[in-house]
Amino acid sequence: MRVLAALSGGVDSAVAAARAQEAGHDVVGVHMALSRQREQHRTGSRGCCSIEDAGDARRAADVLGIPFYVWDLSERFERTVVADFLSEYAAGRTPNPCVRCNEHVKFAALLDKALALGFDAVCTGHYARLVAGPDGVPALHRARDAAKDQSYVLAVTGPERLARTLFPLGDAASKDEVRREAAARGLPVASKPDSYDICFVADGDTRGFLDRALGTRPGEVVDTDGAVLGSHDGAHGFTVGQRRGLRLGRPAPDGRPRYVLAVEPVRNRVVVGSAEDLAVGWITADRAVWYVPAPGAEPVDVLVQVRAHGTPVPAVVRLRDGVLDVRVAEEAGLRGVAAGQSLVLYDGDRVLGQATVTGAGRARRAPADDAPPPGASADALAGASGEGR
């Protein structure tokens, strides 16, 4: 096959390209330039789009002896991933930009362009396994190394696009194995540090990035009864489940820590409460992508995961009028689920589907089975971002 290997400049994508080449594919490397104002150098482990990264990607291609190009996808990235990130925070939701990047850039713009130029598939350094199904539709499975598994952020891609994708690192035993392989292959990026955080927030200060983009807007911090406990400089700086930085003068009457329960951008309020108030018994989600026939009104037992490295918990799901209704036993301990988060359904290691959270709440407030859950508006909820890519 003619394979386009996306090279970030990191060790994973370089080894993935090497493995694709070794498997006999005709491989060409491409680095995606995702920002117009690119930093010259990496600063620590942050960022993934510096000019230095492009140079590292080019060096990896040189070592592999494959052609190398840089494609400017910055406009696409700005207009989808970054704009979505800002508008979601402004709306009190919690987006995962890596999911959006996979959805709109890597396995959309990049893949479409590659296919149009005559490539058969795109190869990336993601940790996930694609298992060919009987009808040629691939099943998406967790990576062999559970600690590195990225099936959560890939699930949004869908089976049609994954059918044109290779993940050569899905069977890697560990990141150490990949690093050793890179060193053995003479790839200079073998010891390059992993990247974390959000690639377009180069200094790692997400709060500052949001403040600069969205401005400061002082408002109140209240408890569940509406009593004012303090103030804030902008509701976008808070996510459901957050404990630090609440700047509340007085301790709670019971002396226990308080957490953000909800971010209400319209009223510009942040609601705080106890850890118990964060417990989640039901979740609604929409924009579902399926790897198996979609469920119907009959409940189906699955595992659900709501963060990139979150623990999957047992749940019962059903689909009504395009809305995914998820019930979780409160004993499962799922907390702080926010609108905007990506919800992925698993059967063991296999991804069944993915959807975007629209609402969540405690079991005791759960609606009757024949009515939609109350309070499921985006305004009432927000949550924590996951890492990913």
Added chain:
Amino acid sequence: MSAYLDHAATTPLLPSVRQVLAEAWGRTGNPSSLHAAGRAARRVVEESREAVAGALGARPSEVVWTSGGTEADNLAVKGLFWGRRTTAPERRRVLVAAVEHHAVLDPAFWLAEHAGAEVVLLPVDGEGVLDVGALRAELEQRAATTALVSVMWANNEVGALQPLDEVVALAHRHGVPVHADAAQAVGQLPVDFSASGLDAMTVSAHKTGGPGGVGALVVRRDAPVTPVLHGGGQERGIRSGTLVAPLVAGFAAAVTESVSGLDEHALALAALRDDLVARVRAAVPDAVLRGPADTGRRLPGNAHFTFPGCEGDSLLYLLDSAGVEASTGSACQAGVAQPSHVLLAMGVDEADARGALRFSLGRTSTAADVDALLAVLPGAVERARAAGLVGGALDAATPVEVAS
């Protein structure tokens, strides 16, 4: 089939130059040393200086060796700016054509940021040719505050020859020195420094069959040039640094060979280029030739097109994978193609500018190269066009507005 159609980027080393280099690298000697080995190296340097000067219509004492075209451009722009300001502090304006190479533009803007200069970008017409009227107006209104004018001999992207006679006449009438980057011109056009009236001129070895890493600023003895590199005082103190005898010997050999029989070579080159242009137009009817339509007013080896609906980098990949090497012609930052400032200055819109491709021919080019290009170009354009549309479209469901 393969074809190298990127002679404007760099040219194959001439076989005679390779010979000169091989012999010269075998000898030791710093041209500044006083012993026998040093004297021998010095002799090579000076004979090379005489050869380059002779080939370019200059005096040997006017040739200042540099590490290449970029250094020569920096020395000319910064050196003339500082040199003029030393005696006339009010002269802070730097007039440069909007289509100059970055090696001229960036030093000019650096001076604006760090040394109190004011950069005036002189406009060009739709073919990339300097608007002489704009230069005249600038000089008539503010000659007394102008430090220098820099206008290239021929544009590296679209091949437009610039009206240097008029530029020099106008500037000198107002007592303003003129620099021209002639890196693309040498070996393709007759270049006579003395006859041009220029005060300074950039030349580069590797654009004309010579080695990389060497060039020269040809500069009048009376031009006020402040050094950029300080050190051992070589090159009249204008450009310090140990002279590399083999490189300048290779440079001299390349320029000498390029200039001999130039008229015949240029005619043959222009005929091959005209054939390329005609066949590209026939194969891709909506391709737009950029630069002067009168091919007599462009570099004989230059053909430059925009292909509507295509991304230049897609075309580059498709041609490269078929063995045809061309260029988008524009400056790259870590390989990211930006819309060419030359095309934008010519009034080409950004979308069209993204579909640019430059084919540049040189001494080793043959009809077979043009055949190889035409064998793959129509299919590549068709494919790039499909990819260009895919890459540009946005999903309907994508949020693009920030809510607050």
